[in-house]
Amino acid sequence: MIEQFDPLKGERLQVLDESGKARASLEPALAAADRRRIYELMVLSRAADAKALKLQRQGRMGTFASSLGHEACQVGTASGLAGGDWFFPYFRDLGAYLTLGYPLDVYYHYWMGNEAGLRTPDGLNIFPLAIPVASQIVHAVGAGMAANYRKLRIAVAATFGDGATSEGDFHEAMNFAGVFKTPNVFVCYNNQFAISVPRSRQTASATIAQKALAYGFGGVQVDGNDVLAVYAAVKEAADRARAGGGPTLIEAYTYRMGDHTTSDDASRYRSKDDVADWEKRDPVLRFRLYLKGKGEWDEAYEKTLQEKTAAVVEKAVEAAEARPAATAEDLFVYTYAAMTPNLQEELADLKESLKGASR
């Protein structure tokens, strides 16, 4: 299906229009329970994100990168993967983390300033989110090379923003992926801004999707505010990867509704009109309208869901804040496989200095 949308002709895959109406020929075959699951994850992602911003303002969380507006990209991408697949996220991927089953309290714990929150629970194939831009894309390619070597039938997905496509690691990753025909799904959340610098300053290409062609594989642009479009494209690309068909680059065209992080003020570099225009394309609202059209959404369901979601988020905050603080040992023991004599001395010295110290 994704071949039907040629990025060189400016074609973009969209399943749901802004009123939530589906193009029947493209509508993925999902059960009602799966549709509701996707919706509930988008709602949870948005609520968890809003809560994180509040906690940051209250001094209970560190700098936070909001996912507002990316719910379709994130939940759609993660929903398109299967058990056994691997995921290499970037730092703005809350919805994907939640969709893949990462506990929200653990996720919060990381952003509250504790590395323990980045310890992926056993059994989940999620690599720790990358902060250095684009550096995770080559990791995903290496994982894909390992999957080929081990003859594992898995897909390996990586996510990144539009700014990442300017980095050398993006190019090196795409190039390796093409050469080694790795089972990768690359999903670029093109949210139009790398902090303040617009997409037009990242590349002179008409689309990011078309870059794939130069690396010898396919690329497709999808509506990043349409969770079904993202899901359908990722699922098809992941199925193809698992079957030995090589990599795919998916450009999810979206908009960052929030600031870059809590340390940013987006009003310095973009207009209210732009933001208002994108509010009309809200990904959660669009999917809600779609469910409503199918008779799978009503006010009572929404009310219950919002209450349930708020409770889940509150519980996660409590759990995150109840998680143990890092000990002095925690800071040292994971530097090497075994503690070195030097680190043992430094740790002993730190503990000595902490005795009776006011913190």
Added chain:
Amino acid sequence: MTRTMAQAINQALAQEMASDDRYVLLGEDVGRDGGVFRVTEGLVDRFGPERVIDTPLAESGAVGAAVGMAALGLRPIVEIQFMGFIYPAFNQIVSHVARLRNRTRGRFAVSLVIRTPYGAGVRALEHHSESTEALFCQIPGLVVVVPSEPAEAKGLLTASLRSDDPVIFLEPTRLYRAEKQEVPDEAYELPLGRARIVREGKDVTVVAWGAMIPVARKAADMAQAGGVEVEIVDLRTLSPMDREAVVGSVKKTGRAVVLHEAPKTCGLGAEIAALIGERALLSLKAPVLRVTGQDITVPLLKSEDDYYPNPERLARAVRRVMEF
């Protein structure tokens, strides 16, 4: 059987790869060409192109891919063609390789060896002669190893390959074929994090590694002729450093000269001098001196010997600490 260092490294790679299929080797020209120094010669024939992988010409890509391979349980070995070309991979090494274990509290770790030829003395082009080992010693989580002889290279590389920590394995280009030495045929490890005493002496400690060890030996012979006994400590692992070996030797001799090929300022010699100052001050009979490369860009081949520490410069420093 006697082997060059290049052959000893080749044998270590072959033996570990034969014993465990998690090892894969990747880099530029490591396959058909056997590497520009022929260190990986024959490995692609033996283990196949799935395990001896000629990558596109991209150092960050190769190291970054190795990180992802390690996530899926492989033990990649990356060859960077020359240390002067490792810098495109520096972000991957510093931001991921070195800290993955810590930032995931042990869930993920990179069991990875990055091998690269380094150092001056082979009359190469620009960028082929640097020794910037101190850059890597500043990064917590990395192990930095430099062998000085063929048998040492085999044992240290085997230990590096079996280590669960990421190792930067620096191979002195000058020593690849400088000598042949008896190297045991069977696989063996030499301990990481442990220095060795190359030569015992009671008067002056010389701390050195890699291609500086032969320089130190020559200078020690010159000093011996004048009745001065030099003790040579070969660090072998630069980080984490065997501080006890250094301090123990200096406590015995009371004098120390650090010898390295890298520039003096902020080089490892400064760290070693500080260590001696902290732990052996009252044993010192003279200031700790450093004999190093100059604080300049490594010159082109015609002037290379003016840059590189030689036995005469070291012998002069030994005389100075004796006469202090």
